[in-house]
Amino acid sequence: MVIPVHDVNPVGRTPYVTYALIAANVFVFVFMPGLAGSLPGDSEPARLCHTQAFLEQYAAIPQELIRHQLPRLVPTGELAPSGGCALGPPGYDKSPALSVLTALFLHGGWLHLLGNMLFLLIFGNNIEDRLGHVRFALFYVACGYAAAYGFALANADSADPLIGASGAIAGVLGAYLVLYPRARVWVLVPFLIFLPLRLPAWIVLGFWFGLQAVQSSDQGVSDAGTVAYLSHVTGFVAGMLLAWPLRPGTPPPPEPRGLLFGRRARPGW
Structure with a gap:
C-alpha cells in the first residue's frame, strides 16, 4: 500500500468546496455519538448502543435502499435489561434515499476519517479546479450515490450500515x-522505512483501484459499520465516466523537474 502525500499539479482557484467537505466530515465525526464524542459517564456497552441507534437512523442501509421501507424494530440507543441493546419501533422518519447523503459524512474511526480526508485534500482540489465549485459539489454527491446504490444492488439483503465518504472520494480518484x-504524485512506500517516491498518477491510482477490486470480494468492515470495497469500485468507475467528456479540454499537468528518487527525471516520466 502506498500513501500519497502531495501531487505536483497546481490549481488556479481556491478549492472552497473541498475544504468545506473536509471541515464538515471532521465536525460530524467529533460529535458522532459513541465514537469521538460520547456522553459523560457512558459505559462501553452504552456507547455501542448509542452508535448503533445513530447509524440506524443516519447511515445508508442496503435493505432500505432497495426496498424503500424501514425495519419493524431498530436499536433505540438504550441498554436492554437482559443485556445488549434494546430494540423498538423506529421513532423517526427516514428517507432511505436521503440517508445516502448523510452517510457520506459518517466515519467509523479516526483512521477511516483521516485516510479519506487525505485523499480528498490531495486529489479533490484539481477536480474542483477543473469542474468549478458547484459542478464539483454535484459530481461528489453523484459519485457517492453511485457508490452506495452500486453496493446495495449487489447486497440487497444486507442490514449493515454503509458509512463513509470513501465512495464519493473514489469518484474523485x-x-x-x-x-x-x-501528473506526478509524491507517495510514501513502506519498505523497512517509509520510502518517498514520485510516481505518475496512473500508477498510484491504478494500483489503488486494483487493490479495491481484489478486496471487493472480501467486504471490509470498519469499527462502527460497513465500509464496502465494492462501493469504492463503483464510485471510482462513476467518476471516470463522468470525467471522460472533459478529457479533450483539460490542460496537462506541468512536467516535473529535479530529482526522482536519486535520478534526474526523464521527459515523460
Whole structure:
C-alpha cells in the first residue's frame, strides 16, 4: 500500500468546496455519538448502543435502499435489561434515499476519517479546479450515490450500515486518473522505512483501484459499520465516466523537474 502525500499539479482557484467537505466530515465525526464524542459517564456497552441507534437512523442501509421501507424494530440507543441493546419501533422518519447523503459524512474511526480526508485534500482540489465549485459539489454527491446504490444492488439483503465518504472520494480518484494520468504524485512506500517516491498518477491510482477490486470480494468492515470495497469500485468507475467528456479540454499537468528518487527525471516520466 502506498500513501500519497502531495501531487505536483497546481490549481488556479481556491478549492472552497473541498475544504468545506473536509471541515464538515471532521465536525460530524467529533460529535458522532459513541465514537469521538460520547456522553459523560457512558459505559462501553452504552456507547455501542448509542452508535448503533445513530447509524440506524443516519447511515445508508442496503435493505432500505432497495426496498424503500424501514425495519419493524431498530436499536433505540438504550441498554436492554437482559443485556445488549434494546430494540423498538423506529421513532423517526427516514428517507432511505436521503440517508445516502448523510452517510457520506459518517466515519467509523479516526483512521477511516483521516485516510479519506487525505485523499480528498490531495486529489479533490484539481477536480474542483477543473469542474468549478458547484459542478464539483454535484459530481461528489453523484459519485457517492453511485457508490452506495452500486453496493446495495449487489447486497440487497444486507442490514449493515454503509458509512463513509470513501465512495464519493473514489469518484474523485477516478476523475483524476482520467484527467491527469501523467501528473506526478509524491507517495510514501513502506519498505523497512517509509520510502518517498514520485510516481505518475496512473500508477498510484491504478494500483489503488486494483487493490479495491481484489478486496471487493472480501467486504471490509470498519469499527462502527460497513465500509464496502465494492462501493469504492463503483464510485471510482462513476467518476471516470463522468470525467471522460472533459478529457479533450483539460490542460496537462506541468512536467516535473529535479530529482526522482536519486535520478534526474526523464521527459515523460
